[in-house]
Amino acid sequence: MNATRTSFKKPFGNSDQIMEFKNVYEDARRAEAYAKLEFPGTYYLAYRDLPEIISKHVKGRKAIDFGCGTGRSTRFMQKLGFDTIGVDIAEDMIKKARQIDPKGEYLLIKDVAFSQFEKGAYDLILSAFTFDNIPTEEKKIRLFEKLGGLLKGEGCIVNLVSSPEIYVNEWASFSTKDFPENKDAKCGDKVKIIVTAIDDKRPVEDVVWPDEDYRETYKKAGLKLIETYKPLAREDEPFEWVNETKISPWVIYVLRKS
C-alpha cells in the first residue's frame, strides 16, 4: 500500500509554497517499534488523566479510537470498559494491532472515509496524537466534521495532541535538540521529533498546530470546546522528568457537536 502523501499550498511570505506531507506511520519498521510501546515517561503523562476526564464527560460505552496505530490506545479504552473499534489508515500499524490483540476490532480505513460507521451512534471518539499528523486546516475540518457526525447528541471527541512546546524542548521520552529549526515553525509547518522510548530513532514528522488555531478549527468544524487540559507531571511520579513538571507536552481537548 502506498503511503498517504498530501501535497498542499501554504501561504509563505508573498508566494505560495508547495509542501508535501507523508504519514510516517505507514512503515513496517516503525510499526514494529511502535508495537512495543506502552506508557513510559512522557506517554504516561499523556494518558494519566484520561480515565478521569472521560468519566467526567462521557456517559455511554460505545467508542471509536481514531488513529489507533498498533492498538495501544484502543486497548487502553477497552480496559476502561469501552466497546471500542480501532481505526487507522496505516496497514502496517493495523496488522500489528491485530497480532497483539486478536480478539480486538481493528479496521483499516481509507483517508477521510467513514461510510462503514453508523452516524449518530458513538458516545466517545478518542484521537490520541492522530491530529499531529493531519497536515492542513481543510483536512482537519473535514475529519472533525465527519467524526462529529458519528457522535450521539451528548457524545464527545477527546482530542489528545502535542503542544507546540513539545517540539522545542527535551523530554523523558522525546528529543528535539537536533531540530533547532522547529522553533520557527508556525501553524501548519512541519516539525521533527525523535521518540527516544522506541528502537526506531528516525525522526517523526508532525505538523504544529497551536491552541488558538485548534480553537478556530473546532468552530469551523461545528464542534464546541467543552474543556481543555494541559497535564503537568509531579515530582513523586516514578519517572525521570526533564521538563514535564514545568511545561505540558500535551493538550487534551474535550469537544461536543455545537
Ligand SMILES: C[S@@+](CC[C@H](N)C(=O)[O-])C[C@H]1O[C@@H](n2cnc3c(N)ncnc32)[C@H](O)[C@@H]1O
Ligand atoms: C502517533 S500514532 C498514535 C497511535 C495510537 N493512538 C497511540 O496512542 O498509540 C498516530 C496514528 O494516526 C494515524 N493516522 C494519521 N492520519 C490518519 C487519518 N487520516 N485517519 C486515520 N488514522 C490516521 C497514523 O497512521 C498513526 O498510526
